[in-house]
Amino acid sequence: MAHIIVVGNEKGGAGKSTVSMHVATALARLGHKVGVLDLDLRQKTFGRFVENRKATMARAGVDLATPEYHDLPEVDPATLKPGENPYDRRLSMAVAKLEADRDFIIIDCPGSHTRLSQVAHSLADTLITPLNDSFVDFDLLAHIDPDTNKVKGPSVYSEMVWNARQLRAKAGLKPIDWIVVRNRLGAQMMHNKKKMGDAVDDLSKRIGFRVAPGFNERVIFRELFPRGLTLLDLRDIGVVGQMNISNVAARQELRELMKALNLPGVEVKI
Template sequence: MAHIIVVGNEKGGAGKSTVSMHVATALVRQGHKVGTMDLDLRQRSFARFVENRRAYIDRTGVDLPIPDFLELPQVSEADLKPGENIHDQRLSVAIAELEKDKDFILIDCPGSHTRLSQIAHTLADTLITPLNDSFIDFDLLARHDGATGKILGPSVYSEMVWQARQMRAQAGLKPIDWVVLRNRLGAQQMHNKRKMGEALQNLSRRIGFRVAPGFSERVIFRELFPNGLTLLDLRETGVTSLNISNVAARQELRDLMTALRLPSTEMAA
């Protein structure tokens, strides 16, 4: 069976689509068969990333590896069993199609709570939650007292992940490996970074996730999106000399892929 990677949180602007495209492309470059889906049916940022990549390949003739992308199929209500949810069926049909010949399936979820996102989380072997390195986004995982730093309780998103874990346990499936990425790390504000790091490590022990380094705030990510490119494509697209920022960004991607501990993966230098 394919290893299912879900990229999700319930806040926009945390870099889910950027992470999704880079992880999917890195896996394809390693020789894996990768299928992808975008469950954000309104914004479709990841879907547009893939479309931009195809357009770039067609326009330039540059042979770049690209993950397979599957639009969520339509399902007739007449085909549903009594009590069956149409969104559950649409996702089930898509997963069944991709699992025929894929090593990995990557699902990019919307930055809001939807039925599709909720069900996708129950399917996750690996759950990646990008988080802007700020206490504003810390609320995504838990409610905390700003004065004392005390954790007051889990967030609605953490509760959803807990429910997904319970459903998997009842079905006899292996536990979700939940990885929280510290995205948009800045070079400044060292005091805030330290406090954020301590808070995440303390919370990780309470609700069961691993903390991993994500991507720093870099202009290059905004420049790559219109052409559907990733950090791994720079030399093939004519960038013969990488600047220090680009080299550092590629190292961040290597560190991320190592931290995910996905089966049968090894990030090339």
């Protein structure tokens, strides 16, 4: 059975698709068979990434390790059981198609609460939640006291993850390994960074997730998307000039993230 990685957060702009693209491509480059589903059925950012990647390979005449992307299949309403949600059936069919011959399935969730996202969280063996280094984003995980910065209680997204954990427990499945990734860290505002770090660490002990380092804010991620590339691909297509100090540091960030995920059967050597 494939190991299912869900990348989720109910807020847009946290870097979910960037994390999904880099983790999926890193796993493919390490020799693993990777399937990808994008649950943002309107924007389909990951689907666009793979399209761009294939076009770049054709132009450059190179073969880059690439995850296998699938749209969710359509279903005939007449085939649904009474009360069955069509989105549940579509996601189930997509996962069933991939899990037999893939090592990993990565599910990129939209930046909002949807039925598809809710169901996907209950399928997760590993859940990655990118989090901007801001108390605006932190509010999705927990409410804090504005005077003491102490955590008062879980918020809406944490409650959804808790419900997903309960469903998995009832089904006899292993617990979700939940990793919160502090993303888009900046070099400035060190005091705020420390307060965020303390709050995330405090919450991790209370509701049970691990904390992993993410990516600093870098223009290169946005620049590579139209070509369907990640930082790991630059040397393969001869773009040596873009491997400056900042981009080398970004490769190291990805390496550290992959190590922190501690995925089964993955030896990080990228």
